[in-house]
Amino acid sequence: MLKIGIVGLPNSGKSTLFNALLQRQIANVAEYPFTTIEPNVGVVAVPDNRLESISEATGIEKIVPAAIEFIDIAGLVKGAHQGEGLGNQFLGHIREVDAILHLIRGFHSSNVPGNLNPNEDIRTIEEELNHAGIEKPAMYVMNADETDLKNPEVPLTGALKISAKLENELSELSSEEQKAYLKELGIEQTGLERVIRLCYELLDLITFFTTVGGKQTQAWPVKKGTKSQVAAGLVHTDMQKGFIKAEVINWKKLVEEGSWKKAAEKGLIHFEGREYTVEDGDVIEFKFNA
Structure with a gap:
């Protein structure tokens, strides 16, 4: 199964994003051999309307979607490659994944110290991975304020912009309620659906x-x-x-x-x-x- 490691500096909203992903976790993971479920692991379905179409047309009711295993990797701080924080544990986990999702803080909060500087955060993450000699396919996801979602500007070409806070709130709604809320915001897909598809495309699948x-x-x-x-x-x-x-x-x-x-x-x-x-x-x- 495809494994994606979520990394981000402290206060980037990584836990919020991961909690939203957990709300989408596939209930019966027994369908996926070799999967071990731990507190920091979530197995999430890849959205694919073709499955439902095949099922409806053929009368085959049971559906098993493709899945991605997301791993919330703790320990990314400046100096992680030298063992700072949970550095050694972080490096061990990051080597096991197929690709890395870099979550970059792009939201304002009085609870988070320091200035908002997405480009500096990106540099810090890349430096730590480079120092550790880790080369993995990577995607960048900017965790923005909900009010900023329609602004196309991102700190890096190809980066995806979502609101982890909004995704967490959406995950508690029914599918129909989600669609209605997204329509109000002028958004077609949830951020999580776009993240999942981006992971899929990143690895040329x-x-x-x-x-x-x-x-x-x-x-x-x-x-x-x-x-x-x-x-x-x-x-x-x-x-x-x-x-x-x-x-x-x-x-x-x-x-x-x-x-x-x-x-x-x-x-x-x-x-x-x-x-x-x-x-x-x-x-x-x-x-x-x-």
Whole structure:
């Protein structure tokens, strides 16, 4: 499973953002092998409307979304690479993640000492990671005041602007209430949804789907360019070892036909070998020797 480490200097709002993420945590993490849930870890679904479309069209009710494991990494302070604060613990955790989410303070608060200086915060974070010899794909998220969300200015090109406080409040509302509130603010997606999608895109991932013999629809994230035999191993190692072929259809065609059987009868399923490059939106049934 994709692991994202959330880092930020003290008072950046990291705990507020993480608490909002925890409200979106997938209830049944047993679907995700090798996942250990700890107080500083949250497993969050990747939003994907295609799952619901496949489920509704085929009548397969059970849905298992792709997921990201967010880890709240404590200990980032100036001098962390020299062991300051929780420096050693911080460096140990940061080496285990696939990518880093840098949360930068962009909000004003009388409870937080010092001037607001996002660029200085970015420099401090980058210096600590560089000193420690850590190179990971990274994204920058600016934690801004709610009133500043419509202002497109950010301290770094490509940075995302959200309000962790607003996200925390939204996480306590129903889906319909969230949509209504966001509409009032003139925002289409929650900040968390944009963060999750950005994480996905940062690592150059696409999604393929399986329907597991008509029992459940599941989304699987893979790197662009992944071959079908390797993708089969994500579903089960036995599928990769005994790989015979992949039966493939684009999700839109499956939705149009309403079932795998109808699509097969019309010759819409194509058969691929181990060197087939998986495409975003493929629905795949792997054939293998047990």
